[in-house]
Amino acid sequence: MHAGRRTVLTAGAAGAAGLVTACGSSGDGGGGAASAPKTSRGATPSTGAGAASAGAGAASAESSAPAGEALAKTSDIPVGGGKVFEEQEVVVTQPKEGEFKGFSAICTHKGCTVVAVSDGTINCPCHGSRYRITDAAVVAGPAPQPLAAERITVTGDTIRLG
Template identity: 50%
Template sequence: MTYETTRRTVLLTTGATGAVALVAACGGGGDDNGSTSTSSPTGQETAGRKTAGRDLASTDEIPVGGGKIFKEEKVVVTQPDQGRFKAFSAICTHMGCTVTTVSDGTINCPCHGSKYHVADGSVAHGPATRPLPAEHITVEGNSVRLT
């Protein structure tokens, strides 16, 4: 009889200590059916995450002093000042939740209350201690594009 070893099987049989180490080493692989997220030669990820070169929004969709969250791309685009656009990861650096709102000059995580400044992604209120990582965008005419 032949048995196929999957990540789930290994996790179930290695015990708590081994499972924690294995999970930490696995971060970002695929699921148990063998699918994975891979990058193409253009830098685009193929599993529905960030897609380089894709138009995200028109500039008038991003409020001055606020921003807009693009859940599928896991990116938040802000406009701290008129005509100045910034982009950050929408994944909270505290526990990995996705931020859900942008208001009163901050990007807000619902899980534990972390807030980040729209101007630079720095922590405005913990428990997060690290800023949101910057993402690359270009603004051409009235179009905001993930690059």
């Protein structure tokens, strides 16, 4: 009897893994520009927003970028817009002149990487979720939560992660 139960559990786990893999496939309507879902972040996004740390620092600690890494010059981030740093999984916005905000670039819906900032929103190509550049609140779903806040610092004309 134990062998039968183990077989069912193993088959169930394999089936679940297949479903998880299928959830973020490029066939989800995002076209070729959609990034594959990420699992390193976005699983438990913070509900906070802005340039403050994401919760207990979980998102910052998981970042692939070393603390203090220069991301961009302030002039690289347009006022009323932003820029996605895919490698670091961070998006930096400048809602109004001189105000910079950092957020996770991992969509809270299925873990895809957001790809663009336009018309006041951070946009995910996979299922059409959009987030406000001021606080990463969901403007259009299916995303269930805002993007997690990321800690950034601005020193002179340099924006740094952490």
